[in-house]
Amino acid sequence: MWTWEPIRVRLSSLITAYWADPVLTAVQILMVMIGVILVMAFYTLAERKIIGWMQSRRGPNRVNLFWVPGLGQPFADVVKLLFKEILVPGDANKVLFRVAPFLTMIPALAIWSVIPFAPQKAFANIDAGLLFILAMASLGVYGVILAGWAANSKYAFLGAMRSAAQIVAYEIAMGFAMVGVLMAAGSLNIGRIIESQHGGPLSWNWFWLFPLFVVYYIAGVAETNRAPFDVAEGESEIVAGFHVDYSGMAFALFFIAEYVNMILISALTVIFFFGGWLSPFDGYLPASSLLAQPGFFWFGLKTLVPMFGFLWLRATFPRYRYDQIMRLGWKALIPVTLVWLFVEGVLIYCHVGPWKGHI
Amino acid sequence: MMFETLLFFAFSAVLVGAAFGVILARNPVYSALLLVLCFFNSAVIWLMLDAEFLGIVLVLVYVGAVMVLFLFVVMMLDVNLEELRKGLAGYWPIAAVVAGLMVFAILDVVVVKHLGGVSLGAAPPLPADYSNTRVLGEALFTRYAYPAQIAAVILLVASIAAIVLTLRHRPGVKPQNVGEQVRVSAKDRVRLVKMAPEKRP
Numbered sequence: 001m002w003t004w005e006p007i008r009v010r011l012s013s014l015i016t017a018y019w020a021d022p023v024l025t026a027v028q029i030l031m032v033m034i035g036v037i038l039v040m041a042f043y044t045l046a047e048r049k050i051i052g053w054m055q056s057r058r059g060p061n062r063v064n065l066f067w068v069p070g071l072g073q074p075f076a077d078v079v080k081l082l083f084k085e086i087l088v089p090g091d092a093n094k095v096l097f098r099v100a101p102f103l104t105m106i107p108a109l110a111i112w113s114v115i116p117f118a119p120q121k122a123f124a125n126i127d128a129g130l131l132f133i134l135a136m137a138s139l140g141v142y143g144v145i146l147a148g149w150a151a152n153s154k155y156a157f158l159g160a161m162r163s164a165a166q167i168v169a170y171e172i173a174m175g176f177a178m179v180g181v182l183m184a185a186g187s188l189n190i191g192r193i194i195e196s197q198h199g200g201p202l203s204w205n206w207f208w209l210f211p212l213f214v215v216y217y218i219a220g221v222a223e224t225n226r227a228p229f230d231v232a233e234g235e236s237e238i239v240a241g242f243h244v245d246y247s248g249m250a251f252a253l254f255f256i257a258e259y260v261n262m263i264l265i266s267a268l269t270v271i272f273f274f275g276g277w278l279s280p281f282d283g284y285l286p287a288s289s290l291l292a293q294p295g296f297f298w299f300g301l302k303t304l305v306p307m308f309g310f311l312w313l314r315a316t317f318p319r320y321r322y323d324q325i326m327r328l329g330w331k332a333l334i335p336v337t338l339v340w341l342f343v344e345g346v347l348i349y350c351h352v353g354p355w356k357g358h359i
Numbered sequence: 360m361m362f363e364t365l366l367f368f369a370f371s372a373v374l375v376g377a378a379f380g381v382i383l384a385r386n387p388v389y390s391a392l393l394l395v396l397c398f399f400n401s402a403v404i405w406l407m408l409d410a411e412f413l414g415i416v417l418v419l420v421y422v423g424a425v426m427v428l429f430l431f432v433v434m435m436l437d438v439n440l441e442e443l444r445k446g447l448a449g450y451w452p453i454a455a456v457v458a459g460l461m462v463f464a465i466l467d468v469v470v471v472k473h474l475g476g477v478s479l480g481a482a483p484p485l486p487a488d489y490s491n492t493r494v495l496g497e498a499l500f501t502r503y504a505y506p507a508q509i510a511a512v513i514l515l516v517a518s519i520a521a522i523v524l525t526l527r528h529r530p531g532v533k534p535q536n537v538g539e540q541v542r543v544s545a546k547d548r549v550r551l552v553k554m555a556p557e558k559r560p
Binding site: 022093096126127128131132134135136138139141142145146149161164168171188327 | 362388392395411412415416418419422423424427430431434490491492493537
């Protein structure tokens with residue numbers, strides 16, 4: 001497997017030892033960010049293509065790249081957005097209007113620092129990794145609120161209020177689902193949460209924590225303001241919600257942050273409930289066989305499934321009404337998580353299930 | 360070590376600057392945002408002191424939940440700032456006296472009484488497998504189990520009280536009964552009638 005070590009050694013000899021580490025870390029962070037953004041770019045294309053196929057259309061097929069019709073569409077979009085003027089409404093709060101897109105983007109990228117892409121391959125292997133994810137995810141709401149308020153437009157403000165209330169409500173269900181995961185793993189460390197699920201697909205968390213998995217995924221869809229929970233954008237009622245007044249790259253930052261968050265929720269679903277970088281053949285094939293090795297390959301492959309689920313949901317379901325969203329969040333998802341946390345506690349206490357070593 | 364010291368001073372400088380901004384900013388929205396910056400910087404400083412649980416929970420609870428609601432309220436309220444600022448200058452002497460007393464009290468308690476007048480040296484190095492989360496958890500669930508439970512109950516009572524105080528039943532509202540909606544079947548709604556064809560005109 002390709003590693004950083006030779007390049008790190010070479011670069012360290014060039015730069016004075018004192019600055020070598022921060023600079024190299026910065027380079028690695030840049031690599032991951034570019035990787036995430038590239039995945040996001042092709043994710044937008046995949047969304048348009050897949051939803052197109054589901055609705056018996058062709059999807060984008062005009063911009064060719066490597067003789068594949070439509071493959072260059074994301075880059076064409078980027079070029080278009082880069083060349084558009086960023087308009088700032090006359091009565092807008094100029095400072096906050098410009099800051100808001102960054103406040104949406106930064107937390108979306110910051111969470112990737114604790115995501116382990118492969119065994120022992122995360123930027124920060126911190127003990128309270130799960131809490132860090134929750135804390136960073138709760139910051140995304142600031143960009144939304146400030147964008148809606150700073151634009152000084154009624155539509156934008158309505159969208160921001162809807163979105164913020166929705167995010168705050170579903171964060172609770174999401175947090176409770178995570179509590180179930182940490183009870184099963186006995187640790188807040190993301191690496192240990194994955195390791196605790198080893199032993200094949202049936203010992204991954206989704207089997208014993210199935211209700212929590214469903215709640216987590218639904219809450220994730222609602223957190224990212226995706227269909228069928230996209231009342232924050234509600235084209236038919238409030239034009240485009242909190243980012244009505246943004247154009248060009250300022251709009252693109254909201255757009256990128258939304259898709260990066262979708263990829264992130266998919267990755268977290270895989271980490272919490274589908275064993276992260278563990279191989280699905282782990283425990284069925286001998287431990288020395290190539291297919292049973294844990295690694296980035298399995299993590300990436302598994303992450304594609306919930307990512308596809310986001311698109312599938314969008315193509316399938318009509319939009320929820322606002323009071324229905326609130327009812328689902330408070331009266332359905334949260335009670336389900338509470339009941340299952342109790343059941344899980346009893347299971348752990350009675351030594352049922354894969355988690356036998358905790359108490 | 361040098362780098363960490365540098366980081367500490369950078370974050371502390373931003374923290375103090377933001378704290379001044381909170382009380383000096385004219386726009387209450389800016390004040391709220393600067394307070395968020397304050398929380399964030401103190402969280403980072405806690406992280407650098409290996410108190411990662413406290414740091415992250417500070418961000419999670421105060422920045423992620425409390426300040427969002429504050430921001431909501433500040434944005435929705437249309438406060439007339441000029442009205443509030445009238446006669447502010449007259450309170451300066453009292454404010455200065457109160458602030459001076461508080462600084463004196465804090466110095467007295469922390470430096471003189473608690474530390475016996477000596478300034479803080481470097482903290483002893485923590486063991487390599489030290490986990491702030493684990494230590495706090497052990498303290499909360501064993502030694503301080505009852506105080507933690509009592510605090511939780513008080514919070515629960517407070518939130519129920521807040522809901523009860525603000526709940527109002529408006530007459531004439533027609534809420535949907537979800538159970539009724541779900542139980543609806545075609546038989547109750549549509550009546551198929553068999554009838555002979557009408558004579559053509």
